[in-house]
Amino acid sequence: MASNTPYLVREQPPKALIYLLLVAGLVAITYAIIAQKLLIAVAIICLPIVILAVAYGFQNPYFVYLLYATYAFFFTTISRYTLKVKLSVGLDVILVYLSVSLLVVFYLKKTNFRLKDAVNIFTLSYIAWIIFILLQLANPHINEEGITHGIRIMILETFVLYIIASIVSNSPKVLRNGLVLVGIFTIIAFLKLMYQRYIGFDSSERYWLYVQEAAKTHILSTGIRYFSYFTDAGNFGTVMGAIATVYTIIGFNTRNRKFAIFYLSIAAMGIIGMLFSGTRGALVVPFAGLALYCLICKSIKTFAITIITGLCIFAFLAFTDIGNGNSFIRRARTAFRPTADASFNVRVQNRKEMAQYLKDYPFGIGIANSIPKLWLKQDLTYEEGTLPPDSYFVSIWIQTGIVGLVLNIAIYLITLLGCCYIVMFKVKDRYLRHELAAFTCTVFGILLSGYTGYAPGMPPTNFIIVAMIAFVMNGAYIDKQITQQKLTINKQ
Template identity: 40%
Template sequence: MSIKRSYISSPALTFAILCIGLGCIVAATLKQNLAIAGLVAALPALLCILILHLRKPERFLFLLFIFNYFFTPLARYSRQDGLSILSDIIWWSVLLIIIVQTALHYRFPWKRAVNILTIGGAVLAVYCLMEVVNPTASLEAWIYSRGFIYNTFLVSLITVLLATSYKQISRLIFLFSILTLIAILKGLCQKFIGFDAVEYNAMMESGMYKTHLLPQITRYFSIFTDAGNYGSNMGFTCALFGIAGLFSKKSSLKVYYFSISALSLYSMFITGTRGAIVVPLGSLLLFALISKNIKLMSAAAVGGICIYVFFAFTYVGESNYMIRRMRTAFRPNKDASYLVRKQNQKKLAEYLRNRPFGEGLGLGGVEARRFGSRLTTTIPNDSTYVKIWTETGVVGILLYLLIYAGSLLWGCYCIMFKIRNDELRHLLTALACGIFGMMLSAYGNAFFTQFPTGIMCRY
């Protein structure tokens, strides 16, 4: 006797999923949860993207880069709490996919994972995990800062496994150029049209208006967390695309990259972030050291000296407030905010003298005031390194600096003596110089661990 097997036909299954999806959208809309409604509506497209990326996992690198770059505006406009958890899920899911595909005999260059940044990131992760037992630590603040624990390890590991060729790196930089243009356009819209309602309310609610809506100047932040983050990133893209354009063989690409570099420089100035000028200057300094080309080294050195002399020893353009404000970065002893910052650092040094492991993870920034840290409510800081020093102590900041400085030095050594492909070497030179400038700027601005910079610089 034959047995009839019942099954659900493909059209029936599709119709059932469609009905369920529509029901979820209607329910979310009625509850005025538009973020969930949008997510459900986007699920079919997301599933298609996932399937395509599973066939070529290296494409995840571009997807992750785009998501990270637009994370801040996504959070700002959706006004949804807990989106950082979504970021965690996406990053760890990609790593899980890589592991599963490795088990299914997809070849990934796991040997490349043995490098200073990835291994150092693992050590830093262990150290930060142990911070939970710090006597002055807050468990809530520690959980809130979970990204700092594993981001260095996670991002560097995924990047070395997926970015395996010159073609991928060049495509990633070209994608970055498009994203940079979007950020520049948004910054120009803020300047010439004004802040929209969401941005204005965000400044009012967070207290950003105190530092961004000044009597003499308005500081613009585009799609970034704040003007300091935006300004330093524009300094980075100014250097990156300036150097990339210099070495580009295609005249059209050369003009395109030089145009983005010039627009980035202008955007850096409209942020009013004084410390951002260090990024292109630091980039020029490193470029002069590692280019191994006498003409380029001389031109970079002369250019850097001219910029420094212009700001430090002349008053040309003093009538322009943006130039006048940027000039104060070269005369720190006459800058009131710099003097206050140095006094705060002295107080922190005294406070942390008997705390080699710091106050506790998540208790070193302005956002940590919600956790009741006596230190951050009385002694603020405006630097990434000071923030890390406050949270993890002298042990943590030394470990952090050794990892990043060691990675940069090793990268420069490889660029100078190991990489034979000229096109790849030029792109990596541009990246290394830009990141060096960002690392210098991080001393004066607390942006290096924020979205999108914190993850972007680990690529």
């Protein structure tokens, strides 16, 4: 012990330097307060905490991954309240930080991470999309913005996130912590929803609604579409639909009573949030998710209960007018009677025009480009704006053509089939199987919602998809850890 003391002393910074930094910090804080530069004062006060957090993150990639998840959920809120745009670059910064953190722990060999976890159907199938996007960069119709978006988002950021998520999502503890963390995010979203519903929108939200003209799609004659702290009501509704699906399934299939109550409470908040969002397309998430769950749950009882419950809800919304006095139920019901909805008919007409235009562009019109809206007036064609893509997959179709759309859907289909196989045949623990089944089915529902909305391509929904698939891909390894834990407990 004595021989180590001089080494420990040498490793610590000199006291004089510590006192000097402390005095400098106090002087800077005093000046900032006197000059009424409170933001600078707060920044200086928080600086030591930030430095410690960054240092801790280099030793603990799990912490940085949770930081990424938090920012993915809330950076839109930060943008709305600071009136700053392009804050998504923060996701890139944290992703680089997370990559470096993993490299550090791998170099020091102080980790239980396995590089081979990064090689799975999820990551390998995306390589085909990367090759396709690289070919898209040669598209003569692509512009500078499209090239930047293609390289930065579609190739680098997405693929690196796929790899990192597959490496980090590797234990029952991380899975449980993730469910709790997203549950907390849901509680915050629900409280914000209640504030908007019963107190009203704050000044920043009113600015977004009325100055930036979001009210056109959120303040309707049929009622208000609430969005909580999310980008918009469509994204909010889809996420809440996903939350409702995941936490309902897991809540009814967990061994811990306290966690079951927590999960089912979060599920109830998700259902309420989905209805209050007024997003009809979000209804496909629980319906499609539960339908797939019936097929892979491997339980006749669960299959029967789920089918009966789903059919009852479907019959209530599709074949009755009960509850039409409630604007949220009335708007949700229109999802089952689409031809009577004006906005649906406009979408159908727009997509017909898109199909006609894209006949000559099998590889699309270029990343980040839009189809011009053309009008024929006295034998002359005029361009008046663009045709809105109106959904995630339609946007893919426009940018990359029918070839890109088919490839994109094929990649997701292969990944989902791989997830179903893992859940049904590779996971032995009953409770884990239900958790991973909930993830698989919810991803399926979210992707189907991409036909009517943008959510699958927007944060935090795109992160939720990645996180859930990554856990499923590591399902067999997590199951093995649970089995070992059980054997250890039995031996004791």
